[in-house]
Amino acid sequence: MKKVQVVVIGAGVVGMSTAVCIVESLPSCTVTVLAEKFSPDTTSDVAAGILLPKEIQGVPLERQRRWFKGTFDHLLAITESPQTSEAGVFMSSGYQIFKEVPRNTKPYWADIVFGFRIMTDREMKRFPNYKFGQAITTLKCESLRYLPWLEKRFTKAGGQMKQEKVTDLQQLAQSYDVIVNCSGLGSRSLVGDEQVYPVRGQILKVHAPWLKNFIRDADGNTYIYPGIDYVTLGGTQQANDWCLEVDKDDSKGIVERCSKLVPALRTAQVLGEKVGLRPGRSKLRLEREWLQVQERQVPLVHNYGHASWGISLSWGTALEAMDLVRRILHEKPPHARL
Numbered sequence: 001m002k003k004v005q006v007v008v009i010g011a012g013v014v015g016m017s018t019a020v021c022i023v024e025s026l027p028s029c030t031v032t033v034l035a036e037k038f039s040p041d042t043t044s045d046v047a048a049g050i051l052l053p054k055e056i057q058g059v060p061l062e063r064q065r066r067w068f069k070g071t072f073d074h075l076l077a078i079t080e081s082p083q084t085s086e087a088g089v090f091m092s093s094g095y096q097i098f099k100e101v102p103r104n105t106k107p108y109w110a111d112i113v114f115g116f117r118i119m120t121d122r123e124m125k126r127f128p129n130y131k132f133g134q135a136i137t138t139l140k141c142e143s144l145r146y147l148p149w150l151e152k153r154f155t156k157a158g159g160q161m162k163q164e165k166v167t168d169l170q171q172l173a174q175s176y177d178v179i180v181n182c183s184g185l186g187s188r189s190l191v192g193d194e195q196v197y198p199v200r201g202q203i204l205k206v207h208a209p210w211l212k213n214f215i216r217d218a219d220g221n222t223y224i225y226p227g228i229d230y231v232t233l234g235g236t237q238q239a240n241d242w243c244l245e246v247d248k249d250d251s252k253g254i255v256e257r258c259s260k261l262v263p264a265l266r267t268a269q270v271l272g273e274k275v276g277l278r279p280g281r282s283k284l285r286l287e288r289e290w291l292q293v294q295e296r297q298v299p300l301v302h303n304y305g306h307a308s309w310g311i312s313l314s315w316g317t318a319l320e321a322m323d324l325v326r327r328i329l330h331e332k333p334p335h336a337r338l
């Protein structure tokens with residue numbers, strides 16, 4: 001039987017996760033990933049990779065829980081397998097600290113991570129400028145290892161990858177039956193979605209192998225994440241800033257803020273500086289529509305706009321996107337090119 005030709009646009013963590021879910025779960029499909037950039041050149045490669053999402057307003061909590069739990073469980077299974085080192089996924093414990101007591105002290109993901117608890121007064125004494133804190137054991141997924149690992153898993157399952165910038169979906173629809181859009185910030189021009197905007201983030205990689213626990217200021221502007229080869233220090237959240245150059249003042253500010261939390265970081269050797277543009281959107285877009293291409297209705301599934309939580313929600317949203325494709329296949333045989 002003729003296979004259904006599916007194309008996934010984008011090879012960041014969202015595109016590669018979605019492509020793997022489709023190729024492994026829907027044997028009637030042939031899957032191609034088309035992307036302008038692959039690892040190590042995507043935004044996903046810049047991410048610290050901590051699994052610590054924030055509530056997205058306007059999206060039902062049950063759906064957000066599914067996205068996060070789907071990702072957590074998938075990555076947790078990797079840590080329990082021999083693949084953990086190659087995939088760059090491991091457990092990470094630390095603190096999220098707040099300058100003011102938040103309205104909701106127990107986030108929706110509190111029972112999905114391990115050992116969530118409110119920090120004790122004694123622990124809080126280490127952070128005199130903060131009023132409240134959460135102790136958390138979660139996962140960290142380093143894209144510089146994880147994306148090549150996903151690419152390998154994808155091609156092993158029969159998937160194909162091609163480097164190409166897509167500019168015209170109508171033209172793409174001539175060659176494919178189903179289009180899955182995981183182009184992140186690229187969706188702004190690709191599908192004309194002006195709700196997607198860049199949120200610039202800069203980080204430093206430093207040598208501090210003695211540091212084992214993460215610390216995150218809940219405002220998202222200061223974080224310290226120990227990793228496999230380096231410690232990530234961040235960050236910045238500059239909305240509508242398209243600049244991919246490293247800004248020396250941003251780096252200075254990051255070191256300043258992080259060394260207020262851990263003074264020894266002031267003299268830590270800097271191994272690198274990176275900038276990424278997060279695909280900001282008030283709500284991430286995960287839905288399908290039909291593209292009218294002459295006489296045909298071509299199914300188009302969108303999975304983009306993950307903002308600061310693309311790693312945290314990657315597998316859960318990929319599973320839902322795969323399910324949308326599955327349903328499309330049941331409703332209409334796309335190879336009939338209706």
Ligand SMILES: Cc1cc2nc3c(=O)[nH]c(=O)nc-3n(C[C@H](O)[C@H](O)[C@H](O)COP(=O)(O)OP(=O)(O)OC[C@H]3O[C@@H](n4cnc5c(N)ncnc54)[C@H](O)[C@@H]3O)c2cc1C
Binds near residue numbers: 045166202235
């Ligand atoms: C400094 C920083 C730290 C972060 N830390 C974390 C963290 O700790 N935890 C977390 O969960 N998240 C974190 N994030 C957020 C995370 O990086 C993003 O949410 C995630 O990378 C989005 O993934 P994506 O696949 O949608 O986009 P991207 O990684 O940007 O991938 C988009 C893909 O689409 C392709 N593309 C775009 N347009 C086109 C086109 N027209 N044609 C062909 N291909 C196209 C691109 O080339 C690329 O392959 C961080 C982000 C930054 C910047």
Ligand SMILES: O=C([O-])CC(=O)C(=O)O
Binds near residue numbers: 220223278
């Ligand atoms: O906020 C964090 O802890 C890391 C992150 O997701 C980002 O910088 O986007």
